[in-house]
Amino acid sequence: MLNKLKNVAKALLAITWIRKVYELVNRVFLESFGSSRILSHLYYTASFVTFNREQAAVLRGRRNYYRNKSRDRRTHVELRRNVHRLEKGLIMMPRREVFARDYVTETIEFYEQAVEQLRRDPASMESSEMEWAHDVLTEYFTAVRPGDAMIDAARARFEKAGHDAEFTGKVPYVKKSLSQISYAELEDLVMQRRSVRWFEDRPVPRDQIDQALLIARQAPTACNRLPYEFRVFDDPALVKEVSAIPFGTAGYSHNIPCVVVVVGRLESYFSPRDRHAIYVDGSLAAMSFMLGLETLGLSSSVINWPDFEPLERKMQKKLDLDLTDRVVMLIAVGYAHPEGMVPFSQKKELDTFRRYN
Secondary structure: OHHHHHHHHHHHHHHHHHHHHHHHHHHHHHHHHOOOHHHHHHHHHHOOHHHHHHHHHHHHHHHHHHHHOOOOOOOOHHHHHHHHHHHHHHOOOOOOOOOOOOOHHHHHHHHHHHHHHHHHOHHHOOHHHHHHHHHHHHHHHHHOOOOOHHHHHHHHHHHHOOOOOOOOOOOOOOOOOOOOOOHHHHHHHHHHOOEOOOEOOOOOOHHHHHHHHHHHOOOOOHHHOOOEEEEEEOOHHHHHHHHOOOHHHOOOHHHOOEEEEEEEEHHHOOOHHHOOHHHHHHHHHHHHHHHHHHHOOOEEEEEOOOOOHHHHHHHHHHHOOOOOEEEEEEEEEEOEOOOOOOOOOOOOOHHHHOOOO
């Protein structure tokens, strides 16, 4: 027994020594190469695998963006972006008599492509997207002063496009300023939402998932692109497989009744400057989704997704993802187990994370 304890003590000392050596080596490298951008570049040139997937995904996403412009699609991100830009011009105070000269011709080109697709196959594109594009363009050409050659030419092309649609009023409007939900009610909701990892063994109704997703889609996104998908798995076998892929589900993945994979789509962007928008927009939608679930009696927990190549490959294969599809997070969903506990999770004090000016 004494020998066994000695062996355990030696093993613990060895582990501690290895950890300290590892930390020391890390510190030396980080202090050296983290001291300047040039040295950082050299470091990652030598260890290119670290960000290779992201770099390849961004580049291929840009390639796919331009390829998609000549393809029939359910939604046209380039049209969505430019129509939203027109909306922002329409809400300016004061509104300029002439605006959007630099991109109105391009917008009409996108619109003409969408109209042509609808002629070939009316069911191939979201009707609500086309209604919105038609209404905003109608409002724009009504609002801008006639006499500008570029805008007048774009107006003529818009009218010639021949999309025979009624005006449905999907244009900028004055926002109602008074909320019917009090601060106290909202606080109760966000305090009620906790990261639940233990669920009842019963299925999650799909109509409630869809209701929560309608809340999620109202989250703000850059130029109204909504550059994400929510991949919902509720087949028990698939849920177990998908839930077991991340690191953070060890010990409880077997009891998750439904798992949602939030996937960002880099093909929504033509420039690498926007490569992080999928994570921002996807996370905003995910938070709204979880609050929506909470109002329906469903609980959830965010499952962190690390940028780790072996797991990336495994998830890509399992979900049949394109390289341009980047997993943002996973969300476990279900009815909270009546005896399941949640961590207290003390949050930081306001003065710690808030600064004015």
